[in-house]
Amino acid sequence: MKFKNSIIGGVTLLAIAMMILMPILLPSITLATEILIFALAALACNLLLGYTGLLSFGQGIFFGGGAYTASLVMIHLDFGLLGALFAATVIGSLLAFFVGALAIRRTGIYFVMLTLAFSQMAYFLAYTFSDWTGGDNGLLDVPRPPLSLFGFVISDLDSVESFYLFVALIFALVFILARRIIQSPFGTTLVAIRENEGRASAVGFSTNYFKLVAFVISGAITGMAGALYAMLLNFAPLSNIELLMSENILIMTIIGGTSSLLGSLLGAGAIVLIGDLLSSIWPRWMMILGAALIAVVLFMPGGLWGGLEALYLKLTGKNKSTQSSSSEDKK
Amino acid sequence: MNLYLFQALNGIGLGMIYFLISVGLTIIFGLLNFVNFAHGAFYLLGAYLSFSVVSITGNYWLALILAPIFIAFIALLCEKTLIKRVYHLPHTYQILVTLGVALIIQELCISIWGPIGKNISPPDSLKGVVQLGEFFYPQYRLFVIVFAAIVAFGVWILLDKTKFGALVRAGSEDAETLSLLGTHTHRLFSITFALGVGLAGLAGVLAAPIKGIHPFIGPEILGLAFFVVVIGGMGSFTGALVGGLLVGLVQSLMTTFWPQGASLMIYGAMAFVILLRPYGLFGRA
Numbered sequence: 001m002k003f004k005n006s007i008i009g010g011v012t013l014l015a016i017a018m019m020i021l022m023p024i025l026l027p028s029i030t031l032a033t034e035i036l037i038f039a040l041a042a043l044a045c046n047l048l049l050g051y052t053g054l055l056s057f058g059q060g061i062f063f064g065g066g067a068y069t070a071s072l073v074m075i076h077l078d079f080g081l082l083g084a085l086f087a088a089t090v091i092g093s094l095l096a097f098f099v100g101a102l103a104i105r106r107t108g109i110y111f112v113m114l115t116l117a118f119s120q121m122a123y124f125l126a127y128t129f130s131d132w133t134g135g136d137n138g139l140l141d142v143p144r145p146p147l148s149l150f151g152f153v154i155s156d157l158d159s160v161e162s163f164y165l166f167v168a169l170i171f172a173l174v175f176i177l178a179r180r181i182i183q184s185p186f187g188t189t190l191v192a193i194r195e196n197e198g199r200a201s202a203v204g205f206s207t208n209y210f211k212l213v214a215f216v217i218s219g220a221i222t223g224m225a226g227a228l229y230a231m232l233l234n235f236a237p238l239s240n241i242e243l244l245m246s247e248n249i250l251i252m253t254i255i256g257g258t259s260s261l262l263g264s265l266l267g268a269g270a271i272v273l274i275g276d277l278l279s280s281i282w283p284r285w286m287m288i289l290g291a292a293l294i295a296v297v298l299f300m301p302g303g304l305w306g307g308l309e310a311l312y313l314k315l316t317g318k319n320k321s322t323q324s325s326s327s328e329d330k331k
Numbered sequence: 332m333n334l335y336l337f338q339a340l341n342g343i344g345l346g347m348i349y350f351l352i353s354v355g356l357t358i359i360f361g362l363l364n365f366v367n368f369a370h371g372a373f374y375l376l377g378a379y380l381s382f383s384v385v386s387i388t389g390n391y392w393l394a395l396i397l398a399p400i401f402i403a404f405i406a407l408l409c410e411k412t413l414i415k416r417v418y419h420l421p422h423t424y425q426i427l428v429t430l431g432v433a434l435i436i437q438e439l440c441i442s443i444w445g446p447i448g449k450n451i452s453p454p455d456s457l458k459g460v461v462q463l464g465e466f467f468y469p470q471y472r473l474f475v476i477v478f479a480a481i482v483a484f485g486v487w488i489l490l491d492k493t494k495f496g497a498l499v500r501a502g503s504e505d506a507e508t509l510s511l512l513g514t515h516t517h518r519l520f521s522i523t524f525a526l527g528v529g530l531a532g533l534a535g536v537l538a539a540p541i542k543g544i545h546p547f548i549g550p551e552i553l554g555l556a557f558f559v560v561v562i563g564g565m566g567s568f569t570g571a572l573v574g575g576l577l578v579g580l581v582q583s584l585m586t587t588f589w590p591q592g593a594s595l596m597i598y599g600a601m602a603f604v605i606l607l608r609p610y611g612l613f614g615r616a
Contacts, residue, residue: 053423055427105606109422110605110609112366113601113605114605117598117602121598121599124598128595247430250427251430283446284438287438287442290431290434291431294431294432297428
């Protein structure tokens with residue numbers, strides 16, 4: 001038990017260490033902020049894919065929905081920062097509730113196609129209601145209000161550093177919360193559903209209820225990430241809600257590795273960074289993502305995190321028994 | 332009234348193209364139990380290849396023959412090296428691997444042909460119009476309907492009347508038993524995959540003079556093809572034909588008054604069908 005707890009602490013510490021190192025090592029703090037925002041979205045996707053076994057092409061709905069919600073309530077209703085974040089989280093979870101409640105009625109390929117259909121519907125809805133969403137031009141002039149609590153201004157968040165700190169704080173909170181969730185009986189039930197849904201159901205778990213709750217949690221986090229992204233860019237583009245966004249979030253999650261939440265941070269970091277470095281010199285860098293996706297699925301199912309873990313175990317020469325206990329911890 | 336007739340004919344043409352895309356997807360799913368998310372990308376590649384053949388040789392007919400064959404060949408290579416490794420894995424893995432293939436093909440197309448869309452004109456002999464009663468209709472669009480119908484008939488003969496078709500149908504029921512009975516199922520799988528993907532390439536060539544070629548059309552085409560397959564039922568030839576025509580007609584008639592609504596309605600209907608009749612209108616439960 002003690003060993004397990006140290007692993008939990010270790011992973012959280014690693015995540016925090018990465019958050020401290022990123023703004024120092026990366027070329028710009030805005031880039032580090034973007035990584036953390038996408039890491040939030042990938043983490044939410046990981047809860048579904050890695051822990052519940054649900055492949056969702058609908059994450060863009062919640063991401064774009066969160067971005068639009070936060071932007072609209074800040075522009076039209078003068079919501080503050082936390083209010084807008086909260087609104088985006090609520091709308092994200094409501095959208096996820098709607099999509100999830102319908103999609104989980106089917107399994108396998110039909111489930112995937114339902115999320116795909118909803119994703120396309122959300123895109124065309126956003127495109128159709130261009131009076132609200134700005135259509136192709138996106139929603140411009142999204143404000144970034146100061147961070148205030150009960151009328152007391154804590155920070156104006158005008159500088160990139162302060163906004164990074166704010167996003168890092170949110171990421172840390174969500175990360176710890178998500179780890180609590182997956183370690184809880186609820187989380188282990190999700191894993192049971194992933195491993196064998198029929199058996200989980202036979203043991204007496206109402207599997208659809210668990211899948212729906214996982215969906216809602218995932219939608220809430222993704223909606224929040226979308227809101228933060230709109231605040232970062234001061235802009236909510238239509239591409240937030242495109243199918244491509246859903247695919248990108250999925251790819252980050254898989255390349256990072258679905259066996260640990262830290263994988264999502266690695267995946268988001270790797271892809272945002274590669275995109276930033278390559279997009280100016282080679283606009284077709286997405287080709288690498290395609291190849292990386294194939295490679296990870298076929299040859300490195302653990303993703304970047306799995307690779308690093310294997311490397312670490314090799315270097316430290318830990319014996320088989322610790323290796324198996326740490327893999328037990330993951331499951 | 333004329334306008335509706337005109338749009339209905341357009342819809343049938345579009346529907347036949349959708350059928351050609353979807354029938355490949357549905358055969359591959361039926362026989363191989365394989366979900367091909369790269370199907371839309373192969374359609375795109377077919378359209379671009381026809382653009383190159385037309386701009387080099389100036390001959391559309393050559394493009395109509397060469398491009399689909401080339402696409403089928405690429406699909407065969409893809410199957411031999413990559414796809415066959417994924418057959419035994421769960422659908423999730425198949426989706427992710429073919430999503431990767433789709434991304435590579437799309438980006439490859441953009442780096443070869445550029446990010447801006449291309450247009451090709453129909454062959455000279457089909458540039459005119461035909462007088463149908465009171466109105467004029469482009470010859471090329473009529474040609475697409477007739478040609479696609481001939482191909483559809485050919486595919487039906489192939490699947491329903493030949494030994495190859497019998498093997499494909501037997502394999503859809505139980506590939507393992509078929510293999511035990513002495514059929515080289517790996518070869519059957521390769522040929523079927525190449526055939527299905529080649530049909531998507533052919534659809535791309537046929538559609539290029541009508542719809543133009545846009546580098547990001549792949550995912551949209553894939554979505555539509557899945558919709559057709561879902562309506563028709565996975566693995567059903569008749570389903571793909573009826574579904575394709577239905578989608579083509581609805582889309583074409585809707586575009587006259589609410590274009591975005593057409594897409595909204597199609598994806599809404601897709602969700603509806605999956606929820607109420609998951610095996611489609613013609614599928615087997």
